[in-house]
Amino acid sequence: MPAQNGPPLRRTPLYPLHQSLGARMVAFAGYEMPVQYPTGILAEHLHTRAQAGLFDVSHMGQALLAGADAAAALEKLVPGDIRGLGPQRMRYTLLLNEAGGILDDLMATRLGDRLFVVVNAATKDRDFAHLQAHLGPAVWIDRLDDRALLALQGPAAAAVLERLAKDIAQMRFMSAAETTLDGQRCLVTRSGYTGEDGFEISLPAAGAQALAERLLAEPEVKPIGLGARDSLRLEAGLCLYGHDIDETTTPIEADLAWTIGKRRREDGDFPGASIILRQLTDGPARKRVGIRPDGRAPAREGTPILALGGAEIGHVTSGGFGPSLEAPVAMGYVEMASAAEGTALTLAVRGTARPAHVVRLPFVPHRYHRAYPNQPPQAGESNTAEPAGGTRR
Template sequence: MSDESTDEIPQTLPLDAWHRARDGRMVPFAGYWMPVQYEGIMAEHQWTRSSAGLFDVSHMGQLLISGEAADEALETVMPGDIKGLTEGRMRYSLLLNDSGGVLDDLMVTRTRGDLYVVVNGAMKYDDIGHLHEQLPEDVTLNHMDEQALLALQGPKAVDALSRLSPGVERLVFMTAGAFRLGGVSCWISRSGYTGEDGFEISLPASAAEAIATLLCEQPEVKPVGLGARDSLRLEAGLPLYGHDLDPDTTPISADLGFAIPKRRREEGGFPGCDRIQIERAEGPVVKRVGLIVEGRQPVRDGGVVLDGDGNEVGRVTSGGFSPTLQVPIAMAYVPVSLAAADTTVTLQQRGKLFQAKVVPMPFVPHNYVRKGA
């Protein structure tokens, strides 16, 4: 999950001064000033892979949805099994339009009987408006704009966080609970957007500076910016909303069929379910695939995929140089006939041609902790 830049005057997040004091290079992103890097994208990427990086993701939208009919209501706007969520369990899901296109991707967690939903920063006001239109009056939506959100990611994140908040080590991937951290009440999940083990911490914005400082005082932790967040999620094969996902893209073509469990597939009742059922049965026209590009130059969003006659048949939606693999990698939508692993495709960007090979994703294996210690 992530966000698109906007043209509005950027707002500041609770940690704005904290980032600048640590020489964070600030850029406009998703309507906010956010740090793209501190000491360098490559170094921050590698630090997160080997230790623990602290990301400020307070631009994301945090929503609390309440009411006896909240589960059923959410299942009318997204294809996830919301009714099946038990306390402290999380689920990745999607807001869909009537043609099955993706309006946003998001996380839903059961907390104290309510549903805690995290949506992409650039889409949060659109999502809130959409949900207000779609949800019945007896379901309440609270935008938790007084909360900050931090992501502590990497193999040593558990060492740093459990030292400060004992008990978090008992969480496993896609579970969450209430904890105390530095004397502050927080909602902590074992989840993230890097492919590494890690945690996301929802906390009062008023406590964000103190908690971020406390975390970075741990020897395993350094602040990490948007640049490494993007290279990490790309290596992990995770889609970025506004690039790899959009309202014209269905979950099936995006290779996100896992987000529609068996009960929902059988029962339907979510937007675009008829089209999605047809695509499941007959296959989509195009499919999201991973690519390794020959040479050293990345092919980025906006590149095109060509057939043997030089006709445009697909598009690159994300691309960059992989610090871990030391090769350029990309995600693209290609015709299903070109989607099999080891298929060679031709890419074009700025008049230059590149050869690439379709490979399975993730590019770098995920390191999620799925069983308790």
């Protein structure tokens, strides 16, 4: 790695494996992470959509929240219905500030009377300090810094994991199970950040490489780096914290109103509720939308978005090339007058006006494991096209 300014980069337990696989390592959120393996981002992306990809996401922040009514305590900081989570059920939610801005996005899973949370790598220290400061003395935070996190994503993920743990393919989307994989106790959730069916596996750091190698030995599984992770989540219309959402965007502006539980809307008892509920009623001034450039030129983050008359109405927050679509894709915020599907826009790519259109998200349909024969969805479970998957950087 080239010399970096600031503190030395940390490494995940899978660092030696990445090296032996020939990964190109980059600095990311304070870690040395694989951006791609020798096959390249395009092939890794397409392989994940076709079969199964293994991602090292051990840089992310894992913790258990324990103590008297941790769920009620967490609800003071997020708009999601956490108290209503059934056993082993999980939910995508948002840490909010008092202005309704987003401090981070996270996954919260109910495990008995504890909550398992996974937060973004770049914000984890700040997040855990925020939780510590606001959850109250009755709740304590057990940071799981000695655990690795692997993601196995793609249409073959369930069949692969079923070979290691019988019945795991029966798990429901957005649920958790404690199980043994290759002789190691793991916490498995059926979730992810690719728009595909898949799992995230939390396990002790010491056993991570052995499990990763075991999974990579399956014919459908290839290692996937952060480059394809980003293009996969972009095609799936999923937000990247610090880019598509941050402290200056509210859940309504970010088109994440679906993360606000019904009871929570009625009670209005989360940070920034007055601002957020007013936006919910009156509509926000701007909104995150999907954008398809008409031509071949990708529009990267920061690209100005103009209305047809030439007025600047926002900018691209994530943009690049969608390998599954073989076309450029972008997300960005636009004024409401230009937010409707089909609206023609102009993207100022390096000063050149490029035509584009607002499109529905996701760009590539989600293929989560939502089919429950003879079993209606449970109350509070997202049963629409809402992006209930992960949210990670």
